[in-house]
Amino acid sequence: MEEWGCTIELQELTGTLLERWEQAHREWIGRKANTKIDSAGRAVIVGLSIVDEQRNRPFADKAGFSTLSESSADVLDRLYMECCKLNKFGGFANNDNESEEDDVKKPAADQESDSGEN
Secondary structure (H helix, E strand, C coil): CHHHCCCEEECCCCHHHHHHHHHHHHHHCCCCCCCCCCHHHHHHHHHHHEECCCCCCCCCCHHHHHHHHCCCHHHHHHHHHHHHHHHCCHHHCCCCCCCCCCCEECCHHHHHHHHCCC
């Protein structure tokens, strides 16, 4: 992320994290039924997907979600779209996961499997 002066690594959500996102999003939007994903929902998905070098998720809590929701809408939207591709959400279910962003990395295990080498 040029805007943040670093490279962001995203990791696919586990089933547990997906359930956590659904719960956090319901709480964040005040339990409004069928509410479209807004910046808060984007921040939660991005926060649950960002990993550091030790595979920890440093933004995967309410404080992290809040920090991300206050960041640039353009940056948040780009990261959200990458998370959707990675997790095959929405219209990305049948697309490949190749990132168009040079500053968003796939986890090393995914990169190795993409190379065709064993």
